[in-house]
Amino acid sequence: xxxxxxxxxxxxxxxxxxxxxxxxxxxxxxxxxxxxxxxxxxxxxxxxxxxxxxxxxxxxxxxxxxxxxxxxxxxxxxxxxxxxxxxxxxxxxxxxxxxxxxxxxxxxxxxxxxxxxxxxxxxxxxxxxxxxxxxxxxxxxxxxxxxxxxxxxxxxxxxxxxxxxxxxxxxxxxxxxxxxxxxxxxxxxxxxxxxxxxxxxxxxxxxxxxxxxxxxxxxxxxxxxxxxxxxxxxxxxxxxxxxxxxxxxxxxxxxxxxxxxxxxxxxxxxxxxxxxxxxxxxxxxxxxxxxxxxxxxxxxxxxxxxxxxxxxxxxxxxxxxxxxxxxxxxxxxxxxxxxxxxxxxxx
Amino acid sequence: xxxxxxxxxxxxxxxxxxxxxxxxxxxxxxxxxxxxxxxxxxxxxxxxxxxxxxxxxxxxxxxxxxxxxxxxxxxxxxxxxxxxxxxxxxxxxxxxxxxxxxxxxxxxxxxxxxxxxxxxxxxxxxxxxxxxxxxxxxxxxxxxxxxxxxxxxxxxxxxxxxxxxxxxxxxxxxxxxxxxxxxxxxxxxxxxxxxxxxxxxxxxxxxxxxxxxxxxxxxxxxxxxxxxxxxxxxxxxxxxxxxxxxxxxxxxxxxxxxxxxxxxxxxx
Numbered sequence: 001x002x003x004x005x006x007x008x009x010x011x012x013x014x015x016x017x018x019x020x021x022x023x024x025x026x027x028x029x030x031x032x033x034x035x036x037x038x039x040x041x042x043x044x045x046x047x048x049x050x051x052x053x054x055x056x057x058x059x060x061x062x063x064x065x066x067x068x069x070x071x072x073x074x075x076x077x078x079x080x081x082x083x084x085x086x087x088x089x090x091x092x093x094x095x096x097x098x099x100x101x102x103x104x105x106x107x108x109x110x111x112x113x114x115x116x117x118x119x120x121x122x123x124x125x126x127x128x129x130x131x132x133x134x135x136x137x138x139x140x141x142x143x144x145x146x147x148x149x150x151x152x153x154x155x156x157x158x159x160x161x162x163x164x165x166x167x168x169x170x171x172x173x174x175x176x177x178x179x180x181x182x183x184x185x186x187x188x189x190x191x192x193x194x195x196x197x198x199x200x201x202x203x204x205x206x207x208x209x210x211x212x213x214x215x216x217x218x219x220x221x222x223x224x225x226x227x228x229x230x231x232x233x234x235x236x237x238x239x240x241x242x243x244x245x246x247x248x249x250x251x252x253x254x255x256x257x258x259x260x261x262x263x264x265x266x267x268x269x270x271x272x273x274x275x276x277x278x279x280x281x282x283x284x285x286x287x288x289x290x291x292x293x294x295x296x297x298x299x300x301x302x303x304x305x306x307x308x309x310x311x312x313x314x315x316x317x318x319x320x321x322x323x324x325x326x327x328x329x330x331x332x333x334x335x336x337x338x339x340x341x342x343x344x345x346x347x
Numbered sequence: 348x349x350x351x352x353x354x355x356x357x358x359x360x361x362x363x364x365x366x367x368x369x370x371x372x373x374x375x376x377x378x379x380x381x382x383x384x385x386x387x388x389x390x391x392x393x394x395x396x397x398x399x400x401x402x403x404x405x406x407x408x409x410x411x412x413x414x415x416x417x418x419x420x421x422x423x424x425x426x427x428x429x430x431x432x433x434x435x436x437x438x439x440x441x442x443x444x445x446x447x448x449x450x451x452x453x454x455x456x457x458x459x460x461x462x463x464x465x466x467x468x469x470x471x472x473x474x475x476x477x478x479x480x481x482x483x484x485x486x487x488x489x490x491x492x493x494x495x496x497x498x499x500x501x502x503x504x505x506x507x508x509x510x511x512x513x514x515x516x517x518x519x520x521x522x523x524x525x526x527x528x529x530x531x532x533x534x535x536x537x538x539x540x541x542x543x544x545x546x547x548x549x550x551x552x553x554x555x556x557x558x559x560x561x562x563x564x565x566x567x568x569x570x571x572x573x574x575x576x577x578x579x580x581x582x583x584x585x586x587x588x589x590x591x592x593x594x595x596x597x598x599x600x601x602x603x604x605x606x607x608x609x610x611x612x613x614x615x
Binding site for chain 2: 001002004005006007009026086089090093113114115117118121122124125126128129130131132133134136137150152153157158159160161162163164165166167176205206207208209210211212213214218224248249266272273280281291294298301302303304305310315316317318319320321322323324328329332333336337340341344
């Protein structure tokens with residue numbers, strides 16, 4: 001529980017050193033988002049020549065701590081208890097905050113998964129510091145040790161640069177998929193410390209009754225995505241999108257307005273309020289390219305835009321632009337791909 | 348023992364309507380200044396979640412926002428849908444507050460009420476989209492927290508909530524006092540009724556200043572916010588060549604994508 005008072009900055013910020021990375025996990029494994037954040041932390045640590053400190057909390061954390069070290073943490077602190085096999089807001093906040101008080105990191109970055117965002121928001125209040133959510137860029141200024149956190153402003157085609165100059169640690173989250181994975185080095189040396197935790201009853205008031213894994217496909221792991229926007233005109237357009245996606249062994253995505261209209265489930269929504277994807281191929285059909293959507297797909301390897309408007313914003317983020325009605329263009333793709341499949345069959 | 352009515356508080360924020368944005372003809376940027384205001388969509392779901400508990404249990408629902416007086420009609424709208432009471436925290440000193448002082452101020456108002464069992468908030472706002480205030484309030488008032496929830500029920504001092512996570516649905520049970528943040532679209536918000544609207548007009552809105560909730564003016568506002576917006580930058584552009592492809596050249600494009608391994612054509 002945080003004290004009811006204003007956020008007091010520390011008198012001497014120079015005592016705060018190092019980049020702390022909270023390592024989000026699921027079923028005993030670090031999440032992709034956690035790996036991404038190790039990469040971000042590692043880069044900043046190299047820039048300011050300070051350690052990258054990983055914190056992992058769970059039931060059994062040893063192999064996750066090793067994983068974090070091999071991906072780039074210099075020091076990894078693991079907190080272990082049978083009561084911590086799944087995320088619980090209060091004890092996780094207690095542990096992460098205690099690590100902040102103990103290690104005094106200059107920067108604390110947290111994967112922007114739902115549990116990570118929950119944890120970061122509480123921890124920022126507990127440690128009386130500033131937090132910037134959904135950063136697209138996270139960097140540090142070596143001269144000042146100041147965190148540069150940039151996040152998009154929706155509705156406007158701008159990004160805000162947000163700083164937390166007086167309070168420590170300077171905190172940020174980023175949505176999963178925002179960054180590339182760092183390199184893995186089996187031989188990397190790092191310091192590991194596993195601590196057993198005894199939790200008090202009042203830390204465990206939250207009871208997890210059940211967990212049902214979500215069925216359906218996870219569009220963030222698809223190599224090929226075909227997405228439809230309002231240019232589809234109606235819910236039936238999705239059939240064409242799905243057909244093209246499935247012929248390439250990929251999945252389909254949609255924009256926020258399409259999900260808002262109920263034409264497709266939210267799990268398939270690409271963008272700031274949906275998923276951030278980075279497939280090998282992204283086909284944007286009937287999508288104008290609002291920042292809200294661009295954020296979710298701009299790091300795809302190859303982007304093809306299919307749009308009636310040759311100057312639609314999406315074309316600026318596309319490698320190839322096909323000007324035309326998606327109902328005329330996508331069937332050409334489908335036919336051509338079918339032909340090639342048949343040829344493969346014959347061979 | 349006398350069973351007291353539950354006290355549910357719903358936090359709302361008035362935001363610009365994201366659907367109504369206009370392209371500025373001179374700068375080609377999107378302009379929100381002409382947009383009308385709405386209740387943040389997730390907050391409408393939060394209100395509905397609270398009202399559904401009130402349908403089942405003896406409960407009082409208070410809707411609260413921290414905003415200038417322009418938010419009053421939106422609080423009235425919430426009462427017209429079934430909230431019993433509306434509180435507007437309005438004070439010039441809060442202008443420019445980031446999520447820390449905002450959470451602190453809201454938490455102070457909840458503490459002043461003294462008897463709050465469950466606080467409902469939207470998972471995030473559609474304008475700034477941080478989702479920090481709900482968890483921040485939980486931290487300040489020392490409540491349990493169930494974030495990103497849909498389907499919330501109450502029984503004998505416990506809240507059960509389904510948290511929708513990236514990889515599954517987690518059902519949690521937490522004792523009150525509790526904070527729950529509610530997912531956008533997780534329910535179907537009810538409409539206002541004329542009768543409730545008339546009642547709401549009779550009751551009016553309670554306005555509190557910072558002094559009313561014992562928050563010193565220098566604890567809030569831009570100066571007491573840990574984060575500052577340093578500058579605005581153009582939205583990053585990924586330089587892509589945007590090569591125009593005629594419809595007739597699509598087969599060629601596909602060939603190239605297959606050759607470079609971007610598309611894999613497997614036999615059926």
